[in-house]
Amino acid sequence: xxxxxxxxxxxxxxxxxxxxxxxxxxxxxxxxxxxxxxxxxxxxxxxxxxxxxxxxxxxxxxxxxxxxxxxxxxxxxxxxxxxxxxxxxxxxxxxxxxxxxxxxxxxxxxxxxxxxxxxxxxxxxxxxxxxxxxxxxxxxxxxxxxxxxxxxxxxxxxxxxxxxxxxxxxxxxxxxxxxxxxxxxxxxxxxxxxxxxxxxxxxxxxxxxxxxxxxxxxxxxxxxxxxxxxxxxxxxxxxxxxxxxxxxxxxxxxxxxxxxxxxxxxxxxx
Numbered sequence: 001x002x003x004x005x006x007x008x009x010x011x012x013x014x015x016x017x018x019x020x021x022x023x024x025x026x027x028x029x030x031x032x033x034x035x036x037x038x039x040x041x042x043x044x045x046x047x048x049x050x051x052x053x054x055x056x057x058x059x060x061x062x063x064x065x066x067x068x069x070x071x072x073x074x075x076x077x078x079x080x081x082x083x084x085x086x087x088x089x090x091x092x093x094x095x096x097x098x099x100x101x102x103x104x105x106x107x108x109x110x111x112x113x114x115x116x117x118x119x120x121x122x123x124x125x126x127x128x129x130x131x132x133x134x135x136x137x138x139x140x141x142x143x144x145x146x147x148x149x150x151x152x153x154x155x156x157x158x159x160x161x162x163x164x165x166x167x168x169x170x171x172x173x174x175x176x177x178x179x180x181x182x183x184x185x186x187x188x189x190x191x192x193x194x195x196x197x198x199x200x201x202x203x204x205x206x207x208x209x210x211x212x213x214x215x216x217x218x219x220x221x222x223x224x225x226x227x228x229x230x231x232x233x234x235x236x237x238x239x240x241x242x243x244x245x246x247x248x249x250x251x252x253x254x255x256x257x258x259x260x261x262x263x264x265x266x267x268x269x270x
Contacts, residue, residue, distance in 0.1 A: 036067070037075055044081050049222045051083045052076050057251035057258075099130055099211065099254065103267070104161060106130040106173040109153065109182070110212035111145045114224055120232040124239065125149060125181070127157040130211050132267070133252055134260035135243050136160045142232045147184035154191055168195030175199050177209055219246065 036059065043050065043058050050058070055076065056069040076082050100106045111125035125145045126138040137156035139149045158168060174196040176182040183200060191198040201209045223242040229235055251257040258266065 033075055036072070037079060039063075040072065040076060040079075040081060044076075047222065048226065049083070053253065053257065054251045058249075060257075101131065103129050103131045103264070104170075104172055106175055107136070107157060108175040108209055108212040109150070110177060110209060110216060111179065111181075112216045112220070114220075114229065114235055116229050116232050116235055118231050122232050122235045122239075125153055126212075126215070126243075127153055128212055128215055129260075130175070132260050132263050133211075133215075133255065134247055134264060135215075138239065138243055140236055140239060145179070145181045147181045147187040150181040150184075150187050151190050154194060154196065158194060167193070171195055171197055173197045173199055175201070175209055175212075177201050218250070222246075222250070 039059055039062060040055055043055050047054075047058075052073045053069060056067060056072045059072060060067050073082070106129075107127050108130055109125060109127045111123060114122045114124065116122065120142060122140055122142060123145050124138060124140045127136045128134070129136060137153055137160055139145070139153050139156075141149060154174070158165065162169060172195065174191055176199075178200050181187065188198050219242070223246070227235075227238060227242075247260050249259050251259060252263075255263040
């Protein structure tokens with residue numbers, strides 16, 4: 001064997017591996033894997049940033065039947081569809097709990113910028129429920145987010161959850177960073193007059209508003225980075241569809257791999 005390996009220019013262990021019989025195909029590989037792979041590819045083609053957990057959630061939704069996530073992982077791994085492992089770098093520790101056990105207890109808000117290919121940019125601010133993760137409302141501008149837009153965002157968020165009312169039916173915490181639009185005296189006073197408990201994060205501690213920060217990362221990764229961004233006007237035209245898709249279809253591990261609207265419907269039904 002050693003002489004043969006030396007003559008072929010390969011290692012002896014390589015020859016031994018080739019001589020071993022290939023393992024028989026399991027029943028799960030024979031039955032239904034091709035059909036599952038087709039469905040997986042249709043998901044990863046349209047949502048290339050989704051890992052196997054989110055893909056599993058969408059496959060289950062389409063099939064309306066239980067599908068083991070380990071099976072999805074195996075098929076995706078075999079066909080090179082898994083995402084690269086994320087490089088986790090050390091971050092500042094935040095011990096506070098942002099998530100809440102019930103909807104309409106704490107709402108968080110943040111803003112981000114979308115850079116367009118022609119040099120223009122769009123500034124976006126949003127409000128998010130810290131329990132069900134629904135984006136309740138959003139505002140945008142090509143000039144920046146000021147206090148007036150944040151006050152509009154507060155009113156729109158209340159209207160989305162409670163209808164046409166002049167104030168909140170109960171106190172809700174409004175959590176944001178220390179951006180000038182949020183900390184303006186007029187904005188803080190206005191928020192309190194609506195019934196909000198206005199809270200801002202400690203300086204230099206973005207983790208204190210981690211749920212909003214996580215949404216910004218998710219939104220840019222799953223929607224912005226793969227979109228057509230020729231101009232500010234065309235980006236603004238796409239924003240509504242992106243937010244609706246997130247609310248209706250984006251699975252969350254913290255919600256049992258349900259989308260925000262799915263989770264809300266189930267919690268309301270119960």
